[in-house]
Amino acid sequence: MVNAAGKFGPYDQPGQARPAPVAGMRNAPLLSGRGQTGSELVRSRIALQVRLKSVSPGDRLPDAGVLAEELGISEITVRRALEGMCQDGLLDRRRGRAGGTFVAPGWDTVVALMHDADEAASLNAFHLLLECGLVAHSAGELPVDRLEGLRTLVDEMDLADDPARLLELEARFHLDLAEALGGPGIREFAGDLLGRLCLLLPAPTPAVVRAQNRCHAELLAELGRGAMDPAVRAVKQHQHVRPS
Ligand SMILES: [Zn+2]
Incomplete structure (x- = not known):
């Protein structure tokens, strides 16, 4: 049957419902990873x-x-x-x-004039998928000392007062996490996503970053004992922290 939209059109058949998106992926109209100029x-x-x-x-x-x-x-x-x-x-x-x-x-x-909530949502969704994938891929297979540097970062974040320092450590955590779980190439890839998000989203408040840091600590604890499901859950929770 020829698709009404033509040979290169969407593959949806008329009247056929699209599958409902997975929770947390609702705002992901497109995936834009390294496909940048x-x-x-x-x-x-x-x-x-x-x-x-x-x-x-x-x-x-x-x-x-x-x-x-x-x-x-x-x-x-x-x-x-x-x-x-x-x-x-x-x-x-x-x-x-x-x-x-x-x-x-x-x-x-x-930068504040360049914020774009829609594009940020799609990049955030992609970053979430990346981290969930990395966590699932490496859970139970990490050498014991691999998470040491990340634990130190979590402690540093707990003690940090300066909002800019908190944001810096928050970005570092995700870069180091990408490298610990996926290697230097994945760190670069995560860095591209995080850099773009810096231009698209208002920076999180210190209260949000502190709440996210509790998710970091939980993630490391679960990864440390090789528990994949709770570790993935901690990654998702991090994304859902909102200002209270
Ligand atoms: Zn974080």
């Missing part, structure tokens, strides 16, 4: 470095050639991306001997 990669990577406090508003960025080498993309792509970010007001270009490309002092204000 070089320019988006530059943006997400810089956003992640700002969140991790490797660079701060007002700081000078490395030269385009250095960024190109780090990201494995062409220098011309990096230059175009930086140019676009200057036009958006995320970066400043200064000429002269002390010149270069700088993170704009008003970074946070400009």
Whole structure:
């Protein structure tokens, strides 16, 4: 039977109900993972470095050639991306001997104008799938000392007061988790997702991050005893923490 939408149209038959989405996936209209352009990669990577406090508003960025080498993309792509970010007001270009490309002092204000709840929901759903998959894949097979660094991070987060420091540690936890469970390549992949989310979502409040940190602790405890289902549940709970 020919689909009414044509050969490349949707495969749904008229009158046939689509399966209901799994809970938590309702807001995932599309999955967008690493399928991003070089320019988006530059943006997400810089956003992640700002969140991790490797660079701060007002700081000078490395030269385009250095960024190109780090990201494995062409220098011309990096230059175009930086140019676009200057036009958006995320970066400043200064000429002269002390010149270069700088993170704009008003970074946070400009980012707030770029928030996009729909795109964030789809990326969040994808990040959740990634972490659930990693946890399910590695539960019961982790060397005992693999989670040590993550436990230290959880303790550091419990003691942190500064909201920016809490956000930094929150991002670090998920990057280190991706690496502990999936290796350095998965860390990069998670970093791309997290960097993009930094541009799309308002940063969580300290109260939310503290509640999420309890999910981190639970996740590590369950992973430590090789309990897959409760570990996956802790990952899902983390995503559902809302400001109270
Ligand atoms: Zn977290």
